Amino acid sequence: DIQMTQSPSSLSASVGDRVTITCRASQSIRNYLNWYRQEPGKAPDLLIYGASSLQTGVPSKFSGSGFGTDFTLTISGLQPGDFATYFCQQSYSAPYTFGQGTKLEIK
Amino acid sequence: QVHLVQSGAEVKKPGASVKVSCRVSGYSFSDYYIHWVRQAPGQGLEWMGWMNPKTGGRSDSGDFQGRVTMTRDTSISVVHLEMSSLTSDDTAVYYCARGGGACTNGVCYDYWGQGTLVIVSS
Numbered sequence: 001d002i003q004m005t006q007s008p009s010s011l012s013a014s015v016g017d018r019v020t021i022t023c024r025a026s027q028s029i030r031n032y033l034n035w036y037r038q039e040p041g042k043a044p045d046l047l048i049y050g051a052s053s054l055q056t057g058v059p060s061k062f063s064g065s066g067f068g069t070d071f072t073l074t075i076s077g078l079q080p081g082d083f084a085t086y087f088c089q090q091s092y093s094a095p096y097t098f099g100q101g102t103k104l105e106i107k
Numbered sequence: 108q109v110h111l112v113q114s115g116a117e118v119k120k121p122g123a124s125v126k127v128s129c130r131v132s133g134y135s136f137s138d139y140y141i142h143w144v145r146q147a148p149g150q151g152l153e154w155m156g157w158m159n160p161k162t163g164g165r166s167d168s169g170d171f172q173g174r175v176t177m178t179r180d181t182s183i184s185v186v187h188l189e190m191s192s193l194t195s196d197d198t199a200v201y202y203c204a205r206g207g208g209a210c211t212n213g214v215c216y217d218y219w220g221q222g223t224l225v226i227v228s229s
Contacts, residue, residue, distance in 0.1 A: 032212070036152075036216075043222055044152065044219060046215055049215035055207075056209070087152055089154075101151045
């Protein structure tokens with residue numbers, strides 16, 4: 001199975017800040033990488049697919065990059081609704097494993 | 108509008124089975140795979156498997172020792188996930204999710220069910 005490792009596990013930031021979350025795969029997954037945001041008690045929402053493609057309806061403050069084993073999610077202009085947990089997922093080969101999550105908290 | 112609506116919470120005893128349903132609407136049932144993902148309390152997301160509603164083809168992660176069965180009823184646009192021989196480790200919220208068309212291989216989840224809490228306790 002492909003292991004996905006996110007860093008950091010938690011992150012404190014202020015409204016208006018720009019943050020970056022990293023996801024590393026245990027082997028190359030080309031650009032088969034998705035990012036989701038999950039608010040407490042809710043299902044995840046798809047933000048980015050194919051490492052850098054913005055899901056329809058997702059604001060351009062979210063951006064993704066990377067190829068192979070190293071990927072990043074950048075969120076600019078943090079708003080209160082952005083303080084949630086973020087997960088990466090590899091869609092290269094089954095089982096389609098997720099990272100352990102990064103909890104973004106208000107400083 | 109696309110909706111995935113799941114069945115309600117369940118409380119089961121160890122060793123029992125549970126069946127979770129996911130009813131889809133707002134699109135053609137046969138056009139998109141349904142995947143299952145679970146989340147234990149306070150934990151991350153665990154991919155469980157997928158079902159092709161058109162053919163009935165399915166595959167699970169292999170981590171469930173044959174305890175997972177996925178079926179569908181095309182007449183009412185419902186996909187089921189059944190898990191047997193439950194233990195306390197199976198206590199989790201179970202989500203169905205639609206494999207989206209935007210991503211190359213359909214493995215990105217653009218719509219999710221609301222989740223079904225399954226509690227396994229004696």
